[in-house]
Amino acid sequence: MELTTAWFIIIAFLWTSYFFLEGFDFGVGMLLPVLGRDDVERRVVINTIGPVWDGNEVWFIVAGAATFAAFPEWYATLFSGFYLPLLAILLALIIRGVAFEYRGKRDDARWRSRWDKAIFWGSLVPAFMWGVAFANMVRGVPLDADHEFVGSLGDLLSPYALLGGLTTVTLFILHGAVFLALKTSGGIRARARRIAGLAAVAAVAAGGGFLLITQLQYGRPVTWLTAAGAAAGLLAAAAANRRGREGWAFVGTGAAIVLAVATLFLSLFPDVLPSTLATGGLTTENAASSGYTLKIMTWVAAVFTPIVMIYQGWTYWVFRKRIGTSHIPVKKPVA
Amino acid sequence: MDTVDIARWQFGITTVYHFLFVPLTIGLSALVAVLQTAWLRTGRTAYLRATKFWGKLFLINFAMGIVTGIVQEFQFGMNWSDYSRFVGDIFGAPLAIEGLLAFFVESTFLGLWIFGWDRLPKRLHLGCIWLVHIGTLLSAYFILAANSWMQHPVGYRIDHGSGRAVLTDFWAVLTNSTQLVAFPHTMTAAFATGGMFMAGVSAWHLARRRNVEVFRPSLKLALAVTAIASIGVAITGDLQGKVMTEQQPMKMAAAEALYETERPASFSIFTVGTLNGEEEVFGLKVPRVLSFLATGTLDGEVKGINDVQAAEQERYGAGDYRPMTPVIYWNFRVMVGAGLAMALVSLAGLWTLRRGRLPSSPWVYRIGVLSLTLPFIGNSAGWIFTEMGRQPWSVFGVLKTSSSVSPGVSASSMLISVASLTALYGVLLVIETGLMLKYAKAGPPSEDEVLPPPSDGPGSDSDSERSLAFAY
Numbered sequence: 128m129e130l131t132t133a134w135f136i137i138i139a140f141l142w143t144s145y146f147f148l149e150g151f152d153f154g155v156g157m158l159l160p161v162l163g164r165d166d167v168e169r170r171v172v173i174n175t176i177g178p179v180w181d182g183n184e185v186w187f188i189v190a191g192a193a194t195f196a197a198f199p200e201w202y203a204t205l206f207s208g209f210y211l212p213l214l215a216i217l218l219a220l221i222i223r224g225v226a227f228e229y230r231g232k233r234d235d236a237r238w239r240s241r242w243d244k245a246i247f248w249g250s251l252v253p254a255f256m257w258g259v260a261f262a263n264m265v266r267g268v269p270l271d272a273d274h275e276f277v278g279s280l281g282d283l284l285s286p287y288a289l290l291g292g293l294t295t296v297t298l299f300i301l302h303g304a305v306f307l308a309l310k311t312s313g314g315i316r317a318r319a320r321r322i323a324g325l326a327a328v329a330a331v332a333a334g335g336g337f338l339l340i341t342q343l344q345y346g347r348p349v350t351w352l353t354a355a356g357a358a359a360g361l362l363a364a365a366a367a368n369r370r371g372r373e374g375w376a377f378v379g380t381g382a383a384i385v386l387a388v389a390t391l392f393l394s395l396f397p398d399v400l401p402s403t404l405a406t407g408g409l410t411t412e413n414a415a416s417s418g419y420t421l422k423i424m425t426w427v428a429a430v431f432t433p434i435v436m437i438y439q440g441w442t443y444w445v446f447r448k449r450i451g452t453s454h455i456p457v458k459k460p461v462a
Numbered sequence: 463m464d465t466v467d468i469a470r471w472q473f474g475i476t477t478v479y480h481f482l483f484v485p486l487t488i489g490l491s492a493l494v495a496v497l498q499t500a501w502l503r504t505g506r507t508a509y510l511r512a513t514k515f516w517g518k519l520f521l522i523n524f525a526m527g528i529v530t531g532i533v534q535e536f537q538f539g540m541n542w543s544d545y546s547r548f549v550g551d552i553f554g555a556p557l558a559i560e561g562l563l564a565f566f567v568e569s570t571f572l573g574l575w576i577f578g579w580d581r582l583p584k585r586l587h588l589g590c591i592w593l594v595h596i597g598t599l600l601s602a603y604f605i606l607a608a609n610s611w612m613q614h615p616v617g618y619r620i621d622h623g624s625g626r627a628v629l630t631d632f633w634a635v636l637t638n639s640t641q642l643v644a645f646p647h648t649m650t651a652a653f654a655t656g657g658m659f660m661a662g663v664s665a666w667h668l669a670r671r672r673n674v675e676v677f678r679p680s681l682k683l684a685l686a687v688t689a690i691a692s693i694g695v696a697i698t699g700d701l702q703g704k705v706m707t708e709q710q711p712m713k714m715a716a717a718e719a720l721y722e723t724e725r726p727a728s729f730s731i732f733t734v735g736t737l738n739g740e741e742e743v744f745g746l747k748v749p750r751v752l753s754f755l756a757t758g759t760l761d762g763e764v765k766g767i768n769d770v771q772a773a774e775q776e777r778y779g780a781g782d783y784r785p786m787t788p789v790i791y792w793n794f795r796v797m798v799g800a801g802l803a804m805a806l807v808s809l810a811g812l813w814t815l816r817r818g819r820l821p822s823s824p825w826v827y828r829i830g831v832l833s834l835t836l837p838f839i840g841n842s843a844g845w846i847f848t849e850m851g852r853q854p855w856s857v858f859g860v861l862k863t864s865s866s867v868s869p870g871v872s873a874s875s876m877l878i879s880v881a882s883l884t885a886l887y888g889v890l891l892v893i894e895t896g897l898m899l900k901y902a903k904a905g906p907p908s909e910d911e912v913l914p915p916p917s918d919g920p921g922s923d924s925d926s927e928r929s930l931a932f933a934y
Contacts, residue, residue, distance in 0.1 A: 192554065217533055
């Protein structure tokens, strides 16, 4: 296989892993005000992702850096072109990351409720913006002959892109609700299952519409399969959730995310960022680094990605137990 | 202001801010790991209490280092897209490898360390914090290799078709002579930062004779690390000066505000000049020292700014190749001054602690606490010096900063970006400092708090109902 194609697949894999993993912790963040009725319950909700959210976020950092290394033109055009949406993502992730660590550091209800809002918005904004960004990547944006973005912010907020944002938000809420049902016990677990039932309806409506439009406009024969598989994953997740099979429900939402992202990347290939003008479209060929850089990067990725997956998988094993309100230690006064 | 200026301000603000947290993360992760190792080997509860206390301060700091690091990676694409296009072939690789090799290790094993106190066997749990520390070192290596390439590009050629830099030798990039002096210099500075921080907080408690059994060993360890590390900073800084003189003569000339070439050259301790630095009003100089710093001999020639400017014009074409001399000159002095002060304070501190003593004079402790600011001042000045000293280049001798900025991004978008990031960073700095002070003053947990409650043995029914050792 050509190295440029291999790197397109590697980058698709990194983004897919990112949405699979951080998808549920964004969902948990968005559900925090809904499912956590008091402070102890909110702590249960946060602690389901406590040990792993940071490791999940690194998949985004690596996806971004790998794009820089393997497809510098794509990285440069994408990040300068989608400037303000990306800025919103960065600001949200900063606030969110600090919120997890600082929320419990003062015994003060107002302090905690502010950080809870930070976790909610810090999860909602990126969840929405990623959908917008990926929809625009598939749809294409106006690029001039130098691959520079020449559109405006309005071009990025088309109805199709907004539907993409709605898709990621509902999908991640569902994924998060199923994860919470899997990881908690007691009242939170029961409520998470109920919410998952509602979220499944919303995710099927938004995601189904989005994938159908994507298929009709930009799809190819093979993406009928992945898009249908994503829909089947959602329905299976909803069915498993109703029966209380929480592990299978999580497999279903996970499969839906993986196949939905696969649909987008398969629709895109061999473009990486098409242009809506006659000029400036970026492909795996004209956006790529030199063969030498790609070769070194391939070795590094081939050796280290499996290692990362092994030790991250082990983390989930170490923290596999369900958490309930009885597990939350009583706060001691600090000074 | 045009977009180049705005993008430069954003880079300066976000980078200096990020680097307030990074060296402390590197230094403190090692010190926490050492204390936890000491606890495991001796079984002394005081070391466990110390581990938990410094660990908490480490985590408050670490959170800020992580979240501000994301901005660093993505502003290359956002504000400097032409730079990213030009160097992506070379510069992107260390960044991606940093993520894959270092960030995953740091974030995953930190999560395991924070939440794994009662879940992992003790040795495995200790291994987690050591892996976090190794992750920080790897991360620093790849990032500094990328920066060293900007200071002294190697292992590449310019592709005639696209006009872009193409990687030809990755090993050369990783073993760049600039990198081989920059990495030890920055790492010793990071260890000194962790040490000075620990020493300052310990001094505050010891002045009040609180938790002496925790803070006296902490202080001794911290001062020893700071003393060794700051001597290392001086030695590696001296080596770096010689490499820099060879590779970037303009930076050395500007560091000394040396306008005319001298042989032998004297070292300027202090100078007052006109605002643009072109004329000296008053100066205090030590003969021959600059010759030694720059070349290693007492009568070496050091090129002045005017000669370097003429030589670079001949080489690179007409243009102004002088950086902002007063900024470079003063930041160089602040950096060196802070480093020397740290060496003196730590050595003097060790002297006051000899043979199990604790000094009684409050001034000893006041100096210790005040010295806590020294590494942060020195680190910031060091980066301002090395980055602004490279101007007008973003990649020395190859790509100008003015040709690096994103051509398609409007000044208003960039202003929104720099304003929102600066405002958020400002608010977070207040919050972070508040938390640091609160937890630093609160002191370590008591003996009862760190020892686990009696268990009915592993696997018993009560085990699954027991509350977590740590929860957010």
